[in-house]
Amino acid sequence: MPPPLQAHRLLISHRRLPTPARRRLTAVSSLQSAPATTLAPGPATSSILSIRESLLSGERTAANITSDYLSRLRRTEPSLRSFIHVADAAAEREAEELDRRIASGEKDAVGPLAGVLVGVKDNLCTKNMPSTGGSRILDGYRPAYDATAVRRLREAGAIVVGKTNLDEFGMGSTTEGSAFQVTTNPWDDSRVPGGSSGGSASAVSARQCVVSLGSDTGGSVRQPASFCGVVGLKPTYGRVSRFGLMAYASSLDVVGCFGSSVFDTATILSVVAGHDKMDSTSSSQDVPDYTSELVSLDLLESKPLNGLRIGIIQETLGEGVDTGVVSSIKGAASYLEQLGSVVDEVSLPSFSLGLPAYYILASSEASSNLSRYDGIRYGRQVSANDLNEIYGESRANGLGHEVKMRILMGTYALSAGYYDAYYKRAQQVRTLVKESFKDALEKYDILISPAAPSAAYKIGEKINDPLAMYAGDIMTVNVNLAGLPALVVPCGFVEGGPVGLPVGLQMIGSPFSEGSLLRVGHIFEQTLQNFSFVPPLLAER
């Protein structure tokens, strides 16, 4: 990775991108019909910064900003169903309290996330607010504590506006696996938002909240980010504490962030990242201010990515990948070249092995992690005549189909006589995957690929074909097996829906290289022309 761009250096030699670059970029995209919206087209701007500025200048009140978001939420929610629980009254109260503190001139009233409405995936525990994990077995469950990531957001002044929908316990790629509701895609309400963090992606895409937290075990932040046209970050394993995240597969789970801009995403990461004594697998590596390396558009030089070596993963552009997605990614790649980087194709030989290994490891850990949902201490308990019946009935009624299937698969894989053939072998594959990424990341600063083999598909399309749904995770699961950070930024559109469907570019880096990924993602986002990733839903009024 070249040294981060320094603002002072840029001041001396900043130049706008040459026009030809912009033109060529629009040419490579298969579909460039950026929807006309009431929100101005052009590069994404930071909502967090503008909220902060208007609060500090007194231009707007937190109550005012909150009411803006809440009225948009109320208008769009009937069709989107992003939230399992909306804490609107609490949000309004917190906003008013913030205004009072600002008015009384309280020092530090305006924290880094003051007045910022966040959506929190419902598998993250929130104190005194329902936390169901999208499962009936936790219907009505209210944790006694905040997840560390949530606590840190709140301490920075953020307002939790509600709990977003997800596939039950994070198991799924469409959010159809929620026990409560199906969330739709803001770009086309007949399509899925992706999953499992579909509610968090959809809520940010429709500006129901400013930013949101998700979790990513095999792609659950990146794929919905791609489907919904928002920025999604899967941090390095251990970068963000998992304390308070309902475990799906502990060795793969990470808490991730969604924003409508790279800057917002970086801001959230800076707040939630860092060691937590409650999570022994959290890293004690220093947390930089991820926004400090992000340079505004007018300060960028003409080839801001000069010297950057990018590998485009061969195996992600072949058979089974939507041609529109392939051309969007290739278009993005050549645009990255125009920005000064060198892009080569790179092969990861173990790439195709990752998917089966992932499903064995994730299911194995899940079968263990979900044992605690037994109806004894909390959540739903079915009354029964004996102990086995309590267990059996509580779990049969409380857990959904996909979850049961994965528990069965995992139980099988860990059983005596099968352990070596499945779990142990999958661990060996995991080691191979790690090594092949390591090799590739010695040659390249960043690897790129699609975040999913297609854009958002129709609700119900894959609901009865789990293998087809699992295959959709091919782009993302290897990154979890290797524990690497990956950023998804919207890069184009494919045909579909009323105005086209967004496609996300996945950028993968070495462990703890979130800063570099965000810097490159920011440059890409800020200079990309003629696309607006604001869904048509918002233009309706």
Place this chain on the structure above:
Amino acid sequence: MALTLLRGMRTPVSLRSNTGLFFNVLRPRLSHFTTRAESAHATEPKAVPKSIQLATKEAAEQKTQGFEAIIGIETHVQLSTVTKAFCSCPYDYGSQPNSTICPTCMGHPGTLPVLNEKVVECAVKLGLALNCEISMTSKFDRKQYFYPDLPKGYQISQFDIPIAKKGYVDLDLPVEFGGGHRKFGITRVHMEEDAGKLLHSESGSYSQVDLNRAGVPLLEIVSEPDMRTGIEAAEYGAELQRIVRYLGVSNGNMQEGSLRCDVNVSVRPVGQSEFGTKVEIKNMNSFSEINRAIDYEISRQIMLHKEGQADQIVQETRLWDESSQKTFTMRKKEGLADYRYFPEPDLPEVVLTTDYIDEISKSMPELPEAKRRRYENMGLSMQDVLFLANDDNVAHFFDSTLEHGADAKLACNWIMSDIAAYLKNEKLSIHETKLTPLELSELIASIKNGTISGKIGKEILFELIAKGGTVKGVIEEKDLVQIADPAAIEAMVDKVIADNPKQLEQYRAGKTKLQGFFAGQVMKTSKGKANPVLLNKILGEKLNAK
């Protein structure tokens, strides 16, 4: 125990399957507990008359003729750390149900374990004390099964890489049981967490879960199948108890469940190399029960062998029932339970450095075996040695008495007789009394140099042990200094003789036994302070003077 063995063998073997027993008997009663050492030989042997012992031994030999028992023991030791293994809850035995719990030890969604480093320290200490190889890198695994007292649906334990393995323990069998030195192999020591407790309603219609104990750290110690008799197994358990108490890692209290032994017993014809079918026995609340349960089980299995019904010995868990002095089937095992162990992804590997181990190694106290060898070299009898080394408080008291210059044998005698009797009566441990090692050594010295008599010594001892103070202080306060002045004693002797002319006459007529009477009278006059040797010498001279 001896009678039990015989009775057990006469009783027809019952294989009644009583699963209900599990819920009624498995957990020890809550109200009874003691903090005294529970060594089998500390409580048992002296009560058993010699003749019965011999009879038992012979009977046992006769009955086991042609067979040998193979015994292995799994011991769970609850560590007395301030907080639980993976969260910061305290644990106090006997506190209100569900009063020391948090989201983590209740297995709430999203909670994660964080290892208490003290647990590792205790494990390394015990591993070293048991002469084990310490694993520089070990890991935790999940052992999975469903039970309401197991909040997460899995127990965090160690499976294929325990923190310590391949060790041994040395011990000496009590003299009353024939004595002898034994060395038993230790297969492994691993760290894990305890489960909660179920409290069953009287009617049996519902059960309640108490999670106070959930997450309390345990060390599981697995022995090699090296033991052959009940007393060997009981002594193995007692030695583990001594070791954990010496190390201060656990209170080792069996009634509280801080030390629990599950015993595996099988029997095979002598000369056969493969093991017989093993049976697991649980629910023994003292070492004496372990001894009796095993001896019962051995005789039960041998009888089945002899009756040609060896196929009725099945792999099962049996419970010891103290009231009927028998073992009963609790559950038959359908093959091996599959716990689906896999590495615990929430905890990093436990990596130790040689510096860390050296540091712990240096801080280790003298252990029971070393103490016994040292006491033996002082010339103490094995009975004395075993008594002193049984309790580290007693051993410490003894050692410190010697440091103040007392003679080993004399100090040992005082501790084993009068002090032990007092402690037993008052249900106290030696460090809970007001007697200090310094004063015991003073007492011994005062007797030795003739300041007081042995009899007065005892009086002073009881004063010191109950009220405290110094030997000198008590002697002065009560004017107890021995009268060793021959003239003073002579005066008292003269007076007694003068006061008892009748007895003098009888004495001189040949009834010499009456010297005792005169001595008693003189001692009484002196208020017990007269030097007895001097007294008898002077009295003899006077009585025999014509």
